[in-house]
Structure formats: structure tokens, C-alpha cells
Amino acid sequence: TQQTVAFIGLGNMGGPMAANLVKAGFVVTGFDPVPAAAESAVSNGIAVASSAAEAAKGADVVVTMLPSGHHLLEVYGSGVLDAVAPGALLIDSSTIAVQDSRTAAELATAAGARFIDAPVSGGVGGAAAGTLTFMVGGSDEDVATAAPVLEPMAGRVVHCGGVGAGQAAKICNNMILGITMVGVSEAFVLGERLGLTHQALFDVASTASGQCWALTTNCPVPGPVPTSPANREYAPGFASPLMAKDLTLAMKAADDTLTDARMGQLAANIFRDFARHKGRGLDFSAVIELVREEPLEPTTGI
Ligand code: NAD
Numbered sequence: 001t002q003q004t005v006a007f008i009g010l011g012n013m014g015g016p017m018a019a020n021l022v023k024a025g026f027v028v029t030g031f032d033p034v035p036a037a038a039e040s041a042v043s044n045g046i047a048v049a050s051s052a053a054e055a056a057k058g059a060d061v062v063v064t065m066l067p068s069g070h071h072l073l074e075v076y077g078s079g080v081l082d083a084v085a086p087g088a089l090l091i092d093s094s095t096i097a098v099q100d101s102r103t104a105a106e107l108a109t110a111a112g113a114r115f116i117d118a119p120v121s122g123g124v125g126g127a128a129a130g131t132l133t134f135m136v137g138g139s140d141e142d143v144a145t146a147a148p149v150l151e152p153m154a155g156r157v158v159h160c161g162g163v164g165a166g167q168a169a170k171i172c173n174n175m176i177l178g179i180t181m182v183g184v185s186e187a188f189v190l191g192e193r194l195g196l197t198h199q200a201l202f203d204v205a206s207t208a209s210g211q212c213w214a215l216t217t218n219c220p221v222p223g224p225v226p227t228s229p230a231n232r233e234y235a236p237g238f239a240s241p242l243m244a245k246d247l248t249l250a251m252k253a254a255d256d257t258l259t260d261a262r263m264g265q266l267a268a269n270i271f272r273d274f275a276r277h278k279g280r281g282l283d284f285s286a287v288i289e290l291v292r293e294e295p296l297e298p299t300t301g302i
Contacts, residue, residue, distance in 0.1 A: 005149060006030070006059035006084075008052045008075055009094070010037040013120070014065030016128040017093070017153045019044035021063075024152035031055040053079030060085050061149050064092045069100025076104055081111035089145050090115045093134070095242075097249050098164040098171075099256065101137070105163040114142045117166040118150065121173070123238060131155035135173075137165035171253060174246040178267035178284070181214040181243075185288035188221050198223050220285040229283035237283030244268070244275035 003026065007018040010032035021028050022045040030046045031054070032038050038048045049055035052075045056062050062084060066072050072094055084090075090108050092101065092115070101117040108115035116138030126132040134150050134157045136143050143159050150157050160169040187210065191201040202224035206216050218237070219225035229237040247268035254261040271279070274290050 003027075003060040003149070004029070004058065004085075006052075006056040006062045006080075007041075007046065007065070008032075008055060008062065008080070009065040009067075009071075010041045010046070010048075011065065011067075012124050013093075013127045014063075015040055015044070016124070017063070017065060017132070018046050020127075020130045020152045021149070022046060026149070026152075029055045029057075029059070051078070053083045056080040056083040058083070058085050060088055061146075062088060062090045063149070064090070064094055066092075066094045066096075068094070069096035069104075072096055072104055073100065073107070076107050081107060081113060084111075084113055086112060088113045089142060089149075091118050091146055091149065092116075093118045093120055095119045095170060095246060095249065096167060098167045098253055101164045101167045105138075114138075114145070115163060116142050116146055117163060118146065119166050119170040121170065122155065123236075126155065127153070133158065135160050135166040135169040137161055137163045137167065137169075167249075168253070171246055171250040174243065175250040175261070175264045175267070177214060178243055178247045178250075178271055179263045180212045181218070181220065181284060181287060182267050182270055182291070184210075184212065184214045185220045185285070185291045188288060189291045214285070218283075218285050220288040229285055230288075234282040234286035236281075237285070240271060240275040240279030240282055240284045240286065243284040244271040247271055 005021055005026045005028045007028050007030040010018055010030050018028050018030055028046045029049050030041050031049050031052045042048050064072055072092055090113055105115040116136055118134045118136045120132040120134055122132040130153055132154055134154050136157060136159050160166050198221045219228040220230055222230045229235060250264055251268045274287050279286055
């Protein structure tokens, strides 16, 4: 018999992800407290329930796509865990703290259910196209059970380890990304002030040891990479507040594990500052504008 899927959180990501499950033939019942999200889900063939627990009633699989770990634990505590079919598989695709993911797994196990963390990268475009990369943490058996459900939403599924490993991989990757984007931005601004053209710096660095995704795919200046957000006034892409969120989660994890991540901390501070002000609706590569604005005070030199 066809598995029934409950989908909790039908926002920018969850909406199109749930729609892809419907297209693949799953019977999907969803819940989102925001009326616009619920209405759009209905138009995509999702049956919308009046609460998360109602959506989860008798479900074999529950996918959550929520803003934070706090939301996830609240949803699990709202009757969802009692409502699901015995032995149901809970898949959380939200980006949340590793520790919250492990707490969610404990709650699920105590209720006789199973849990994997499966955060994604690929953004709203990847969610709509069904080409997200899932970074998955959980047992081999649970990840195998999840595979046919993830497939219609995924380009790639990487099994990273036990519960929490998906979240860990996601924040470690995005810490590299945040740091390198600031580095690339600083290099372009320094180059500008030394009379170097963007194209010349790109031609050298993109084929030399400065090569990285922040440079060659998401280049923060217009021109060298015509598809990068810099060419469309930094329309996201990957919005600055999401980068700030992921770096905040990474720094919480660094704190918890006594990891000296000074570059990550600096990037977290820079993106939090940027996201709160100018960067709010912009791609994270627009951080180059913040770098350009730094006061031009001569240093004394060492
Ligand atoms: P969003 O705010 O558009 O969607 C979240 C949805 O959850 C909202 O519609 C909200 O109403 C709903 N919600 C809140 N409380 C709820 C509850 N108790 N029950 C049911 N629904 C509830 O956010 P999004 O962009 O879809 O992101 C979701 C998650 O995916 C976040 O953790 C985010 O960090 C992560 N993520 C986002 C992107 C992206 O590009 N947008 C990329 C990768 C990962």
C-alpha cells in the first residue's frame, strides 16, 4: 500500500518540496499555520489539516521543514508523536542545531518512532526543481526507508553518519562558505584599490589557489560569472539572513565543543551585522558592499 506522508511547514522550501511528493504519487497531508502557505499547498494537491497532529494522524512518514529547532520540538510536543503510525519515520529537513536534532531523535524513539535529520542545500530553486542535496544523519536502515520519499525532492542524498551528522555537515560546509565569501569580497575590494580589474583578478584566482565556489559560482562582483547574484543587484540566491542563521548555529556548535573557530566567529559577526541592516533581502555575496564601506583610514603599518 502507498505510504502516507505528513508534511509540516509548507513555506518557501516546504511548499514546493511537498508538491514534488504529490507529483511522485504520494498521498500528502500537510499543515502550516500561515493561511497563504496552506492555500498554496491545497492548489498543489496537498490535503491541509487543521493542526500538525491531525496531519500526522496515522502517517508512515512525517517530513518537517520549519524555521528552527524550537519550532521542531514544539511540533513534536504538540501530539504529532502520538498521532503517527507505529514505527513511523520522522524526517526533519529544517536547518537546526545538532543538539536539537539529537533531542528530537530521543523524543521520537521514546514514542516508538524513528528519526533522521536531513537538512538540505539548493535553496528555493532546488526545492521547486526537485534537485536538493540532502545531508542525512541516521541509521542505515532508517536512511534506506527514507530514500524513496527523499528521491522526488532530491538531486543527491549524502548519508553523513548517525543522527545529527546531516546538520553537522551542513553547518561545517556553510561555515567554509561564509568565511570564503568574506575573503573573496575583501580581495576584490583590495584589488579595486590597487587598480586591478575584476576580470584580471578573477582570471588569476579562478585558476590559481584562490579558487573556490564563492569566487567561481557566486562571484560577488558583476561581470566575470554572468549567472552570479551580483549581476542582478544581489537578488538571492542564498539570502544573507539564512547565512547569518547557519553561522550562528555553527558558532553555537563550536562553543559546545570548545572548538577554536575564530574565522567562523568573525564571519558570523559580519553576516549577522549585514543581515540585520543592508543585507536583509539580499544574497549573501552582497556582503562585498559592507567591505567597501569600511572607512578608508590609513594604517600605521607594521
Ligand atoms: P519559511 O519561513 O518560508 O517556512 C517555514 C514555514 O514553517 C512557514 O510557512 C511557517 O508558517 C511554518 N511554521 C511555523 N511554525 C509551524 C508549526 N508549528 N507547524 C507548522 N508549520 C509551522 O522558511 P524556509 O525558507 O522554507 O526554510 C525552512 C527551513 O529550511 C529553515 O530551517 C531554513 O533554514 C532551511 N533552509 C532554507 C533554505 C532557503 O533557501 N530558503 C535553504 C536551505 C535550508
